[in-house]
Amino acid sequence: MWRKLMVLSMILIFLVSFIFAAPVTIRFWHAMSGSRIKLIQNLANEFMKTHPNIIVKVQYTGSYNDTLNKTIAAVKAGNPPDIVQVYDIGTQMMIDSGIIIPVQDMIAKDKTFDINTLVPQARGYYTVGGRLYSMPFNSSNPVIFYNKTLFKKAGLDPNDPPTTWSEFIADAKKLTVKDSKGNTIQYGFTSGLIGWFFEQYMAVQDAPMFNNDNGRAKRATKAVFDSPAGLRIFNFWNDMVQSGIMLNAGPGWSNPRQIFMSQKAAMLLTSTSDVEMMLKAAKDNHFELGVMFLPHPSGVPYGGVIIGGASLWMINTHNVQKEKAAWEFLKWLAGVKPQIEWSTGTGYFPINKNAIQKLLYEGYYAKYPQYLVTILQLLMSNVTPSTRGGVVGPFPKVRATIENALGKVFNHEMTTAQALKWAQDQANQAIEEYNSLYQ
Amino acid sequence: MKRRQRKILRTIIVEIALIIVTFVILMPIFLALTMSFKTPGEVFTYPPKIFPSKFYFENYIKAFQSVNMGRLMLNSTIMALVIMLGKTIFGIFSGYAFSNFKFKGSSLLFAILFITLFMPAEMIMIVPLFQVMKSLHWINTYWALTVPFLASATTTFLMRQHFMTVPKELEDAARIDGAGPFGFLFKILVPLSKSTIGGVAVINFVYAWNLYLWPLIVTNSDNMKTAQIGLRMLMNVESANDWGVIMAGTLMILAPTLLLFFAVQKLFVQGIITTGLKE
Amino acid sequence: MSRKIIPYILLLPTFIIITFFIYYPAAMTFKLSAYRVSPFGNRIMFIGLKNFKFLFTSQEYAHVLYTTLIFVSVTVGVGLVISLLIALLLNEKVPGIGIFRTLVFAPYAISPAVAGTLWAFLLSPAAGYVSYLFLILFGTQPQWLTSFPLALVSIMIATIWKNLGFNIIFFLAGIQSIPKSYYEAATIDGAGAAKKLFNITIPLISPVTFYLVIMNIIFTTFSVFGTIDIMTQGGPGGTTTTLIYKLYRDGFVNYRTGFASAESIILLAIMAVFTYLYFKFAQRAVHYQ
Known part of the structure; x- marks a missing residue:
């Protein structure tokens, strides 16, 4: 029934x-x-x-x-x-x-x-x-936008943008303009203080952020960005700021964009997703816009972008x-x-x-x-553990820590080497804390 | 004669000092106002000009549309009104309890309430309070935006102080006339305390309208966010910091509390300060 | 209804709210601080006092405490002195004083976040008037929001400005409640303006000052969150990260629920100290609630 x-x-x-x-x-x-x-x-x-x-x-x-x-x-x-x-x-x-x-x-x-x-x-x-x-x-992914009009003014070939870090610094120097009182009225380069760019420069050098193949083979247990590659980035970044050819625009994306659009800086490191906005800004402010790959340090094998x-x-x-x-x-x-x-x-x-x-x-x-x-920059990148990007539980914290560390360098609180080590220690602590939940 | 001249001179100096002080204090608002009418081109002209070439209203329209400002303002209004009403009404009740009644545990309860003044839970204990909201399924609702704020130690004390200044004889007289405790509260005490209550209500409204951290955490969809969070969104949406648009938005968000404050300032300053300080 | 139970009924709504939304979360904070919780809450680990051990040995947290201390003491100190001076000025009986008072009180109505956007704009490198003013006056263009210690100074300026209205209102009311006869007596004794200020005004408004110090400390420690979030987001290099900003980051960006709860306990402890001081030294000032 x-x-x-x-x-x-x-x-x-x-x-x-x-x-x-x-x-x-x-x-x-x-x-x-x-x-x-x-x-x-x-x-x-x-x-x-x-x-x-x-x-x-x-x-x-x-x-x-x-x-x-x-x-x-x-x-x-x-x-x-x-x-x-x-x-x-x-x-x-x-x-x-x-x-x-x-x-x-x-x-x-x-x-x-x-x-x-x-x-x-x-x-x-x-x-x-x-x-x-x-x-x-x-x-x-990240690219560098540049102002071709200002390149011409500085006597640079707008169709031959820099490809290595040393070329980049040399060009940025030529693009920095000071007035009679010694105030900088135009910077060679500007960028936000954004941890993502550090990760990208690591990938450019084919260097990993974390162990265990950047956390891709198995769970990453240690940060490894306190390496020659990492130090090179901190020095590159800091040298440009200290020598006055780069305007450190602070946290966030808006300020650097604004500085570049108002032509107070000739080059800008930002995301490819800004192309449309930059094309429009170039038209509004009457300058010619160029886009270049992320430059890389010479003598280091090229990886790519993440x-x-x-x-x-x-x-x-x-x-x-x-x-x-x-x-x-x-x-x-x-x-x-x-x-x-x-x-x-x-x-x-x-x-x-x-x-x-x-x-x-x-x-x-x-x-x-x-x-x-x-x-093209993306498709020409090699697919390696480093360019595939790091994977780790507390990544937001790691990224923020690197931003903090760079800030400490700019504030003269720490040397580049100290800051990098500090950031890695902080990252390791966060990773250990996170991983302990999954053992 | 000389004394009079000195007095006039003094007045002139004071007036000039007052003008300078007032000017400096209000300058940020004034400059925001002129900036809000600048065209995108004028925003970054160098050297900067204070006055725009014409009234460019587009910034207000842009600020209004880019972050759904109408909805944000509505949410803030609902939140601020509910909190204002709740804090004020419950504060009157508890103030009345502490001022006009003798009851067991009154000093203990008073202390328990008083200590909350030093425990702004929505700041100090955001993590557990957020968990409470999660368990109640209140995330992203008006409940979360209002209910935790409905009690107020400050309002209770202000009302208690004020009620204690009302002569005891009035209560006795009312009792003889047959009015119960509630009749006395609503028919005599509240009407007598209009200006204090009005002042407290304004404080509570401004407080609620200006809340930032809590709405940031408990709301996540655009149609539940509040005007203050709109500022953060404006700073992010305006991808190149078009200060014209951001200042237009800022002024819109600032206007309700500022206008309210100007409109009822007498009530506010007299009601609160005199209650708080005299006696 | 018996008169005996009426006060309890009157108190009920307020006590329900504070029980569920202040005291219960406070108790929960203690419990949570002994755990480590995964972001999605699917893994929970009891770790006893480890969160505290970590906090107390953390250089970062010590730095945050230090930043908060500097920020709060400078902001409250400078802010109250300026407010007192302006309040004295507003106490003068000159024509139009009512209008001046109304206008000067205005920052009271402004939120910390609005103060943040206004000053972020004035101090911004590309469009800010203050930056421009510095260029023509001193020939330099300081990086207000992106360099140390100017970023912290910027937050201080915005906070002091925002607090002016509240402080001046209370100072003015305090000054006005001093009986005129005191000043008249001092004039007869031949006391000058400075002497009157230090011997009469400041001592007699000390309860107001005490109240304002406490309120300002609470305000600058917590409500400043909105200003920081808009102006610097705790940077550069963490130099504008105060206790409340760190708590937010750990709780809602880094998802360290247990650790953030331990931070909450520290904040609770700090507030307990204030409560104690308040009761110990402010018997007189209790009226000014």
Whole structure:
């Protein structure tokens, strides 16, 4: 009797669910502000048009840090999103969170997705221990913008930007202008005090930040950036500031941009995602804009640049249908058309090789050679543990510590060697503290 | 005659000193105002000019749109009003309890409340308080923005002080007229204390409107953030620090409290200070 | 309703709030400070007093304590002296004094974050008027927000400015509550203005001063968060990282829940000292709450 009833009710449930096959709703939290909010919503709308059985609820949840905070709170409250955007340095933290599904697991089950279409540098960053954990999304790397007009004024060839550190310093000297009273009215170079740049200069020298292959072979247990390569960077940076050819613009991205745009500095180290903004600023302020690769110290093997930005993580909601829907969306976002839309609308790279190819054929890179420079710099990078970027739990803390250490050098509190050692000790302490939870 | 001349001279010197002091103190606001009307091109002209060539309102529109300012202001208003009402009303209740009643444990309870003055939980204990919000599922809600702030030691003390200045005979008379303790509070004490209550309410409003750290932590979606957090967003969104836009936003966020303060300053200064200091 | 239970009913809302949102979190702080917790809370480790051991041996934390001490004492000291001078000026009976008072009190209504943006703008290298003023007056362009110790000085300026309104209001009220007869008597004795200030005004407003010192210390230690967050984010080189800023970073950027709780305990202990001082020395000043 009971059995019959059970079977009957199960059949009933099956039928009902078949008839009312309600579309699956997934939630997607991201940290892209300004005009990008609309852009992402539009992408989601396009996806929903072609996938009528999936509803994507997109929400902008503030900065990367806000978004991560919100996710942590939501996990505890039991209502996390299905997809969340997390910054590059949150990778190990997410791997350890116990709440995610590595996208590799989804790829393994889905023959229609070709992992080889992903740009190797982007794929490399988010692959840890041989597993791709999250789907690359907004990806950028650092470049130097330069003011060609000021180059000409200083008697430099605007089409022959410096490639090595010594050339860079020599040019920056020529680009520094002082008035009769000895006040600097134009600096050769400016940059924010941003730890990401240190990591990039390490990669340029093919030097790792952490042990165990930068934390990629197995969990990193020690920071190793107190190395000749690291010291070279601190000295390079500090020498330029102390000799007055570089204006240290302090923390954050806004001040240095402003200094460069108002032509108080001739060169600017910033992210490739600023290309669009810089093109516009150059037009408004009547100067010609150039983009160059990160210079490298001569006599040191060249590594490349690390991809930065953020990726999309799938949260394990224990709901197979939602997971499937989330994966469909991620897969779609990595496709050619959405990637072109996203990349041309923001300045981030397409993370899909075919999208780059298509843009090239369409003449996009011929029209905007500045974009070509940024993408070439990435594609010409070697994929090694150093250029794939470090992975470590307390990376936000490590990055902030390096910024602090550089600040201490500029304040004459410490020498470059002392500061670097101090930063490494701090980083090791943080790593040890973090790792102790996962032993 | 000489004495009068000296007095006039003194007055003139004082006036000049006052003008200089006032000018210096208000200068940041004044310069923000002129900057807010500059075109992007004028912002970075060198040497800087104080006055813009024309009134360029675009900065206000840009500031309003780029961080969803309407919504932020609405959130701040809701938060500040609720906190103001809660702090003031509960403060009147507890102040009344401490001033007009003798009860067991009153000095102990008073001390317990008094000590909270030195325990700004939303700053000192942000981590555990945040955990409480998480357990209550209050993150990113008006609950988190308001409820933890509804009690106030300061308001309690101010009201207690003020109520104690009201002659005891009034309460006796009211009792003879048949008014209960609540009748006395609402019909006699509160109307008698209008200016103090008004002043306290203004303080509480300004306090709540200006909260920064707590809203920063407990809100994360754009439609729950407050105006003060909007400042931080403006500094970040304005990718090249267009000070024209940032100052326009700053003035918009500053306006409500500043105008309120100017409008009711008499009430505020007289109500609070005289209650606090006299006696 | 019995008159006996009415006061408890009146106190109920306030005590519910302080129980759940002040005393309970305070108790929780002690518990959390004995743990190490992973960012997502999925790993928890009891480590006893290790967080404190780490705090007390940390050079970084000692530096933060030192920064806070310098910042608070200079800001409160300089701020109160300036406020007192302005309050004395505003006590003069000259035409238009009402308008001057209204205008000078204005910074009271300004938030720490707004003070931060205003001064970040005035001190900014590319568009700031103060930077320009320094260039034409002294021929140098100091890096206000990005160099040591100017970044800390910048935060001090913004904070002192923001506190002016509050301090002046209280000083002025204190000065005005001094009976005129004291000054008249002093005039008859032939005392000059300076003597009157040091022998009458300052001693007689000392309860106000005491109240303001306490309030200013609390304010500059905690509410300054908004100003720092807007102006320097604790930099350069951590030289503007105060106790509250570090607590925020550890709790909500570095996700060190247990460690941040230990920092909270330190802050609680500091505040306990103030509470004690307050009760010990301010019997007279209790009225001024």
